[in-house]
Amino acid sequence: MDELIELLKEFDGIGQKAAKKMFFQIMTSKLKKQKLIEVIEKISNDYEICERCFFYKYKKLCSFCDSQIRDKNLICVVSDILNAEKILNSKFKGIIHVLNGEININKNVHPEKLKIEELFARINSEVEILLALNLTFEGEVTANYIATKLKDKAKNITRIARGIPLGGVLDYMDNETLEDAIKNRKIIKKG
């Protein structure tokens, strides 16, 4: 049993408790088990990775690459598919490029392990790159790496703005964020 639970735990996002609960649910309900198998087969049959942007295709179509209305000269770079989903559901009207991670030398994630070469292959002087990587140390390192390498090759390279999130309390903000939020202040009424 422990061995089977370990196998379930190999899935990122499934911890010890969740794996045990899944185990018992699969064991106790033939119906739940059958439905789970069907879901897995459906995912595996209907979805695949887009070989261009590394987002996913549903029934052979990528919501970004195969869109007729999206601006193909504005590429938003994100670290994973979950982030790409967030962008898809936002007002952003360009296309996407999923890196499949962020540079992390400590964890042995070097640029070659990411889809960075594939990003560079998509760039030309007409293209604006929006670096929407996480505002963490690894995200910043990755954004800087790409920005340095792409210098002069893209039309524009931009980074999502740092600021105070909706509902954010100044007390709890770090100074760098606060200073950026002040520097990037927006005029709401011109005197």
Added chain:
Amino acid sequence: MDELIELLKEFDGIGQKAAKKMFFQIMTSKLKKQKLIEVIEKISNDYEICERCFFYKYKKLCSFCDSQIRDKNLICVVSDILNAEKILNSKFKGIIHVLNGEININKNVHPEKLKIEELFARINSEVEILLALNLTFEGEVTANYIATKLKDKAKNITRIARGIPLGGVLDYMDNETLEDAIKNRKIIKKG
């Protein structure tokens, strides 16, 4: 996609994030998908619920009921299989009865929904019942219900002791626990 994620979330223990992560892992790796299907089939084939104690059987054998060395006159009552597992791995040498829940009137869990009748059917005047239900409101209600119903029918009815857990800090203990821990104090050196 949202529909498939909702189906994964029907599994207790799988939240929104975990379901999405599973989805993408199944989508991106045929190998992981195949291994998951195998694990599910193995669980479904090798494990089943024991119709006597409601713990599980592995290849038709229950670790409690089919044990030759366990004391069949000492039945530990727990609320779920995870708790039964903890008892199995402890020094306890009796057998088990899994209720599949605790009485919770607010959530419409009445005694009839639990394996309480099945417990009563196992009792005779030789049997000691150890109520190892959670020390929560629902656990106490369930323990009291069983104790009242079984009065005079079992040889002994006991409840796991309330006290301060290993590593527990007195500051953070509620008064009831502390008072019980004092009342149940153990002699470590007799004067």
